Amino acid sequence: MTTTTQNELETDVQVTPDGHARVVLHNQLDAQTAAACWSVLERNLGVPNLKTLEVDVSGLSHCDGAGFALLQYLNLGKMTPTAKVSVVGFNDKFEKVFREFTPADYTAFRPQNSTRKNSLPAEVGNAVAQAATDLYEQVNFLGDILINLPPTLVSRKRMRWPEVRRVFETAGANAVPIVSLISLLVGLIIAFESAQPLAQFGAQIYVANMIGLVIVRELGPLLAAILLAGRSGSAFAAEIGTMKVNEELNALETLGLDPIRYLVIQRLTAGILLTPLLACYATFMGVLGGVLVMLGLGFPLKLIFHQLSSAVHLNDVVFAAAKGVVFGAIVSGVGCLRGLQTKQGPSAVGISTTRAVVTSILLIIMADAVFSVVFFMLT
Amino acid sequence: MMTNASEPIIAVRNLKIGYGDKIILENVNFQVRHGEVFMILGGSGSGKSTLLKNLIGLYPPYEGEVWIEGADMVAARDDQRLLMFRKFGVLYQGGALFGSMTVLENVLLPLNEFTDLPEPVKELVALAKLKQVGLGAAAQKMPSELSGGMQKRAAIARAMALDPRILFLDEPSAGLDPVTSAGLDHLIKELSHQCGITFVIVTHELASIYSIADRIIMLDCQTRTVITEGQPAALREHADDPWVRRFFNREPDPIELPPPR
Numbered sequence: 001m002t003t004t005t006q007n008e009l010e011t012d013v014q015v016t017p018d019g020h021a022r023v024v025l026h027n028q029l030d031a032q033t034a035a036a037c038w039s040v041l042e043r044n045l046g047v048p049n050l051k052t053l054e055v056d057v058s059g060l061s062h063c064d065g066a067g068f069a070l071l072q073y074l075n076l077g078k079m080t081p082t083a084k085v086s087v088v089g090f091n092d093k094f095e096k097v098f099r100e101f102t103p104a105d106y107t108a109f110r111p112q113n114s115t116r117k118n119s120l121p122a123e124v125g126n127a128v129a130q131a132a133t134d135l136y137e138q139v140n141f142l143g144d145i146l147i148n149l150p151p152t153l154v155s156r157k158r159m160r161w162p163e164v165r166r167v168f169e170t171a172g173a174n175a176v177p178i179v180s181l182i183s184l185l186v187g188l189i190i191a192f193e194s195a196q197p198l199a200q201f202g203a204q205i206y207v208a209n210m211i212g213l214v215i216v217r218e219l220g221p222l223l224a225a226i227l228l229a230g231r232s233g234s235a236f237a238a239e240i241g242t243m244k245v246n247e248e249l250n251a252l253e254t255l256g257l258d259p260i261r262y263l264v265i266q267r268l269t270a271g272i273l274l275t276p277l278l279a280c281y282a283t284f285m286g287v288l289g290g291v292l293v294m295l296g297l298g299f300p301l302k303l304i305f306h307q308l309s310s311a312v313h314l315n316d317v318v319f320a321a322a323k324g325v326v327f328g329a330i331v332s333g334v335g336c337l338r339g340l341q342t343k344q345g346p347s348a349v350g351i352s353t354t355r356a357v358v359t360s361i362l363l364i365i366m367a368d369a370v371f372s373v374v375f376f377m378l379t
Numbered sequence: 380m381m382t383n384a385s386e387p388i389i390a391v392r393n394l395k396i397g398y399g400d401k402i403i404l405e406n407v408n409f410q411v412r413h414g415e416v417f418m419i420l421g422g423s424g425s426g427k428s429t430l431l432k433n434l435i436g437l438y439p440p441y442e443g444e445v446w447i448e449g450a451d452m453v454a455a456r457d458d459q460r461l462l463m464f465r466k467f468g469v470l471y472q473g474g475a476l477f478g479s480m481t482v483l484e485n486v487l488l489p490l491n492e493f494t495d496l497p498e499p500v501k502e503l504v505a506l507a508k509l510k511q512v513g514l515g516a517a518a519q520k521m522p523s524e525l526s527g528g529m530q531k532r533a534a535i536a537r538a539m540a541l542d543p544r545i546l547f548l549d550e551p552s553a554g555l556d557p558v559t560s561a562g563l564d565h566l567i568k569e570l571s572h573q574c575g576i577t578f579v580i581v582t583h584e585l586a587s588i589y590s591i592a593d594r595i596i597m598l599d600c601q602t603r604t605v606i607t608e609g610q611p612a613a614l615r616e617h618a619d620d621p622w623v624r625r626f627f628n629r630e631p632d633p634i635e636l637p638p639p640r
Contacts, residue, residue, distance in 0.1 A: 031541065035495035064542040066496055069503035078499060097573070101507045109506045109515040111483065345523055346478035 009033035010059075013044040019051035021083065023074075026059035029067030038070060041079060050083040058089030068098055076103055141260075141337045145268065148261045153269075163266040164273075171232035171332075172274035176281065178231070183223055183282040187215055187289025195297060204297060208307035211290030216316045217375070220283025221275075222368060225327035227282075228275060229360035233335035236267050237356035240339025241349040249340070264336040268329060275328025276321040283320055315379070323371055327364050334360045386449070388413050388545060388577050389434070394443035396426070396433045403429050406604050407443070409596050413544075416571050416578045416591050418611075420626070421598035427581040428472075430598065431549055434579065435469055436460050448544065465493055467545040468538025472553055474530035476522035482509065482533045483518040489540045508536040512566060528559035532566065539570070545577045546570075552584040560584065564591045585629065597623055 008028035015021045023041065045053065055074055057063070063071075073079060075087050090098060118126070152158050191207050198204050240263060243249050249259050287308070294304045338356035342348045387410035394407040403426040411417045421427045432438045434445055436452045445452040448466055455463060476485050486505040490496060496504070509515050512532040522530055531551055538546055551567070552560040568591050570576050582588065588595060588611050595614070599606040599622060607614060607623050615627040624630075 031490075031494045031496060034500065035497070038497050038500065065504045065507060065539075066490075066494065066500065066542070069496075069500045069507060072503050072507070073500055101503075101510055105510055105515055106503070106506065109509065109518050110502060111519055 008062075009037055011037050011040050013040065015044060015047055015050075019047070019049055019083075021045055021047070021050055021053045021080070022056065023053070024056045024059060028062040029057075029060055029070065030062060030064040031066035034066045034070045041074070045080050048082075050080050053080050053083040053085045055085070055087045056089045057087060057094065058091075060094070063094055063097075068094075068101070071098060072101060072106070076106060137341065138337065141333070141340070144260045145264065145333065148258065148265055149268075152261050152265045158261065159269075160262070160266055164270045167232075167267050167270035168274050171228065171235070171270060172278060175227060175231055175278065179224060179227055179278055179282050180285050182227065183215075183220065183285035184289040186219060186223060187211060187286035187291075188293055189289075190214060190219075190286075191290035191293035195293060205299065205303070205307060207290065207297075208294055208299075208304045209311035211287060211294075212308045212312040213316075215286035215290065216283050216312050216320055218368070220286050221279035221320050221323040221327060222364065223286070224275060224278040224282040224324065225331060225364045226361060228271070228278065228328070229331045229335075229357050229364065232271070233331040233356045233360045234353040236332060236335030237338040237342075237352045238349055240264075240336055241342035241352040244340065244342045245344065245348060259340065264333075264340075267332045267336055271328040271332025272325055273328070275331070276324030279320055279324035279327070280317070283317075319371070319375055323368065326367050326371075330363045330367060331360045334363060387411055387446075388448060389417075389579065390444075390446040391434070392444040392446075394430075394433065394445065395441040396429055396438070396443075397441060398429075402441070402603065404598060404603050405442075409605060409608060411577060411579055412594075414571060414575045414577055415593040416567060416580065418588055418592040418595040419579065419581045419598065420583060420588065420595050422583070422600060422626070425598040425600040426603075427583075427598060428549055431547055431579070431581050435467065435547055436463065465489075465541055466543055467547060468535075468541070468543045470531060470534050470538055470546065470548040470551055472549045474522070474527075474534040476530055476534055476537070478522050480522075481518065482514065482520055482522065482525070482536075485522070485533065486537045486540050489537065493541060505536075505540065508539050509533070511539070511570075512536045513562075526559075528555050528563065531555070531563060535566070535570075539574075539576075542574075543576070545579065548578060548580045548582075550582055551580060552582060552587050557586070560587065561590070567591055585627070597626065 008030075010026035012024040012026075013021070014023075021044075023045075025037070029037065053074065055071065057071065060067075071087050075085055077083065077085050087098070191211050194210055195204055195207050198207060240249075240259075243263075252259050252262055291301075291304055291308075295301065335356045338352045338359065341355075342352040389411035391407055391409050395402065395405040396407070397403040407430065419427050419430060429438070433440045434447075434452070436445075436455075440453060443453065447463060450459070450463055452460065452463060476482070477488070480488070483502075483505055486508055487501055490501040490504055494501070506515060506518060509518050512535050514529060514532055514536060517525060517529060517533070522533065525533060535546070535548075548567070551563055555563065564587050567578055567580070571578055571591075580587075580592075592611050594609065595611050596605045596608045597614075598604070601622075606620050607618060611627070614623060618624050618627065
């Protein structure tokens with residue numbers, strides 16, 4: 001016979017050579033003692049071809065949910081599959097609780113191991129169908145915007161200009177410090193990194209030309225748009241997504257207000273107006289960074305400006321501003337669309353914001369590629 | 380730690396609570412006995428839920444003591460408070476089930492975190508708790524697939540996973556239809572009788588108060604303290620305070636209507 005005492009529980013295990021086992025439990029069987037009791041039973045009852053197991057619980061003074069679960073586990077024969085198990089000695093109160101959960105309940109309620117996985121063609125099909133649905137929704141959204149934009153723009157009351165001003169301030173004016181810092185540093189880094197290899201050819205003065213072209217044509221608008229996507233596109237998606245989860249969008253619709261007209265047009269307008277300004281500002285700060293490096297290398301300011309003006313023309317600046325308009329429309333439009341597509345559940349808003357940023361950046365880069373081709377063809 | 384059954388399981392002494400500079404309740408004193416269904420009542424904005432959050436240690440009170448099973452929640456260190464959290468379960472207004480987990484995984488969470496039980500035993504504990512609240516068949520469902528009443532029952536199962544001796548419920552009947560609400564009341568009464576669980580419930584549902592409350596206290600936002608304490612039936616008939624009588628008799632605030640034209 002093995003007797004083991006764990007804190008408040010005493011476990012006696014008796015196994016006869018002809019395959020009959022008896023377990024006697026005393027005192028408290030709870031969440032703390034049941035874990036240790038399990039180890040003792042597992043160690044002692046692992047006898048091959050055990051015929052019977054009797055568990056005597058008449059000595060138990062306290063048994064909680066974990067204790068009953070352990071007794072149920074033994075009673076179900078899970079630990080001793082070959083043995084006929086009986087749990088005896090319950091008082092009335094314990095008996096009632098124990099009998100409430102039956103072996104049939106265990107079979108019915110416990111998780112079934114369903115590891116059914118879709119085949120590769122099914123996975124590909126689902127992904128294509130999802131992409132097609134997303135494209136359809138994007139086109140639909142674009143159509144809704146084109147229908148709503150003109151009448152909303154001409155109606156002072158419907159446009160809600162104070163909301164446009166609020167978005168302009170939060171997405172634009174409040175973004176100025178971060179845009180300043182990042183653009184300045186990017187300009188500094190590009191100028192600094194390119195100055196060294198160009199020095200080998202005595203062509204350091206052309207750093208100014210390169211900074212002018214790279215920052216004005218590409219990086220200025222791109223940096224502004226990516227920062228806007230991370231900062232404000234995600235905010236639009238979260239804002240509208242939370243409204244959807246809270247049924248505020250349903251409330252708007254039942255009040256007779258179209259969410260596209262009431263929420264999206266304002267954000268889209270603010271995005272289209274502020275991104276060219278932000279792009280021009282980012283360009284200015286980037287060029288300033290490059291100019292600072294050139295000054296540090298000992299070039300006079302007048303010469304730097306001469307080089308810059310010979311490399312950068314007015315059409316480059318106009319093109320940068322045009323990119324800003326398109327990028328602004330992409331970021332604010334995608335942010336709002338992802339917000340409107342938000343589903344139910346605690347992670348829905350998080351998923352929408354992530355999708356807003358990823359789609360925005362993807363579309364910005366694609367639009368930038370198109371701009372490069374168009375610019376090449378025009379010049 | 381075993382507690383003497385003759386002692387109150389919860390004792391609140393001179394509690395003063397609020398947010399920032401705003402005092403919501405002061406001089407709050409009451410005791411909850413072992414195994415009783417104790418209700419905290421009051422009008423909207425009287426500080427019922429705030430009091431509950433102070434009782435369970437989520438917010439620190441300005442002054443006073445909250446003794447739960449012989450230990451002061453207010454004076455406890457952070458590590459001691461974490462241990463005290465295991466002595467009771469809490470049902471929040473919306474259920475607060477974790478949406479990314481199934482109902483069974485929600486109930487398993489405290490068992491996984493705080494016990495060394497083997498996996499099959501933990502699963503059996505969780506399934507038994509779910510059966511106790513009538514949700515055995517919903518074990519594999521996600522919380523979003525459940526109705527409001529089912530979510531609250533599942534949250535009660537989670538709160539009971541570690542067999543606490545006290546359950547705090549914040550407006551369990553809010554947003555439920557009368558049938559579901561009555562079912563929840565029945566469950567609370569059953570758990571109180573069968574398992575000896577002490578319930579502290581914040582509510583203003585009169586039907587629940589009459590059917591399951593053993594004792595109540597009522598809070599008042601004017602005086603910012605407990606204005607009455609006792610058994611609901613007795614208070615309904617014999618309360619001295621006119622506001623308490625109006626509350627129990629569902630009498631509206633007198634509104635001055637404009638004179639007819």
